[in-house]
Amino acid sequence: MNILWQVGILFVVCLAAQWLVTLLPFAFPASVLAMILVFLLLLAGVIKVRQIKELSNWFAQNMAFLFVPACAGVLNYFDLIAANLFPILFISVVTTFLVFGATGWTVKGLMRLQARLRKEKEGQENG
Known part of the structure; x- marks a missing residue:
């Protein structure tokens, strides 16, 4: 899958997490909520591993830089x-x-x- 589509998928999930955090009555990190959302979307089959695999591998390889x-x-x-x-x-x-x-x-x-x-x-x- 094109890397831009993969970035777009994760960007939309992060944006949704940021929006959900504003609705919560307590403080919660949007990045953690985004990881939970990605996990749930993967479990539900909404997102397939192949759809974010290339970008995920890139993040893992460049983790120290991040x-x-x-x-x-x-x-x-x-x-x-x-x-x-x-x-x-x-x-x-x-x-x-x-x-x-x-x-x-x-x-x-x-x-x-x-x-x-x-x-x-x-x-x-x-x-």
């Missing part, structure tokens, strides 16, 4: 970050281990579930 403005914006608050460096580092380390543990337990649980489902399926086929 974070440059955000990193430059952090430099505006360097004095605030430097003043709170220990709490920020502490929270980062603790949450890293929490995420690591939660991910490990989730994978372990899913592996057990798959093994159990596989055994049940084999039991049904043999029995």
